[in-house]
Amino acid sequence: MALRGSGSGRGERQSSAPGRTVDHLPPSIMDGMTETPRATMPERVVRADRRASILGAIGQTPLLRIRLFERDAPGVTVFGKAEFLNAGGSVKDRAALRMIEDGEASGALTHDRIILDSTSGNTGIAYALVGAALGYRVRLVMPTNVSDERKTTIAAYGAEIVYSDAQEGSDGAIRVARALYEEAPDTYFMPDQYNNDGNWKAHYDGTGAEIWEQTNGQVTHFVAGLGTSGTFVGVTRRLRDERADVVCVSVQPEDPWHGLEGMKHMPTAIVPGIYDAALADDNLWAPTEASYELAAELAEHEGVMVGHSSGAALWGVREVARRIGHGVVVTVLADGGGRYLSGGLYGRRWQ
Numbered sequence: 001m002a003l004r005g006s007g008s009g010r011g012e013r014q015s016s017a018p019g020r021t022v023d024h025l026p027p028s029i030m031d032g033m034t035e036t037p038r039a040t041m042p043e044r045v046v047r048a049d050r051r052a053s054i055l056g057a058i059g060q061t062p063l064l065r066i067r068l069f070e071r072d073a074p075g076v077t078v079f080g081k082a083e084f085l086n087a088g089g090s091v092k093d094r095a096a097l098r099m100i101e102d103g104e105a106s107g108a109l110t111h112d113r114i115i116l117d118s119t120s121g122n123t124g125i126a127y128a129l130v131g132a133a134l135g136y137r138v139r140l141v142m143p144t145n146v147s148d149e150r151k152t153t154i155a156a157y158g159a160e161i162v163y164s165d166a167q168e169g170s171d172g173a174i175r176v177a178r179a180l181y182e183e184a185p186d187t188y189f190m191p192d193q194y195n196n197d198g199n200w201k202a203h204y205d206g207t208g209a210e211i212w213e214q215t216n217g218q219v220t221h222f223v224a225g226l227g228t229s230g231t232f233v234g235v236t237r238r239l240r241d242e243r244a245d246v247v248c249v250s251v252q253p254e255d256p257w258h259g260l261e262g263m264k265h266m267p268t269a270i271v272p273g274i275y276d277a278a279l280a281d282d283n284l285w286a287p288t289e290a291s292y293e294l295a296a297e298l299a300e301h302e303g304v305m306v307g308h309s310s311g312a313a314l315w316g317v318r319e320v321a322r323r324i325g326h327g328v329v330v331t332v333l334a335d336g337g338g339r340y341l342s343g344g345l346y347g348r349r350w351q
């Protein structure tokens, strides 16, 4: 059973940016055909375009029932939020769209500026997609060892890539992006996902609200991996506002040299400004191998092909399920496994 929100459709997604509610008429296919140059479009037409565009396929993702742990913990019902079904294929679409819309609303982002940020991949794809859809140039800093699938996808959306040292990981990319920005601040709009409240607010208004609605308020536990921490912080704040006793558990890689792309080992990383460690009731340390294994099991036994970090989140869910015996546990399946094929996540299954 997959639960979908009963309320709004995908077109009416999470953002609460001003002006989100637009015309009295539904968007029609004609919106895309009346090609007005973007710079001269009246505000009303730009907004109407968005609802009918690919951006309307960000948010309102299905909540999938996961049965992998039923034998271990028969009293626990597990759901995974299928974030790989967002338009750009990951949970980061929500944050990127929100930060860009907030930038537009505040006047910090105009069409003469380039969107610049550091990203280990998914946020880059999200910026590139949203930028292409809205007519912005996008420049992204990422370590050279990011998977080929990610680099090629970003290039396909027309964004530029600046490479940073692989040895320095995502922190090295952050430093290079900051240096580029400081050299020419008037050239860029830098959302800075690690310190931008729009990141976690996308999950407060979107992901968290959807989880509450899709479980009919029955969620008892929330488990999510930490990258920028936007997902965990936003969903946790929302669920706690709905019901104070929802237990929220973060998951981090067990060691600094993990292979869980998109996740951060906070004790050895530059800690994101939006991260609030006090929000978590508990934090679990996921081993890389076991996380890979769980991701593979989910594909093989349930037909849901996810990436490494979802495997780590599932590892955390299994720990929680074993401990609690009863409850409704929700986690986030941050992206799909197709993004990691060259990295061997699923390769050994046929070799």
Ligand SMILES: Cc1ncc(COP(=O)(O)O)c(C=O)c1O
Residues within 6 Å of the ligand: 090, 091, 092, 121, 122, 123, 225, 226, 227, 228, 229, 230, 231, 232, 261, 262, 263, 307, 309, 310, 334, 335
């Ligand atoms: C694959 C993957 N999983 C999990 C995360 C963590 O999400 P957040 O940045 O909201 O903590 C990210 C973030 O980039 C990611 O790319």
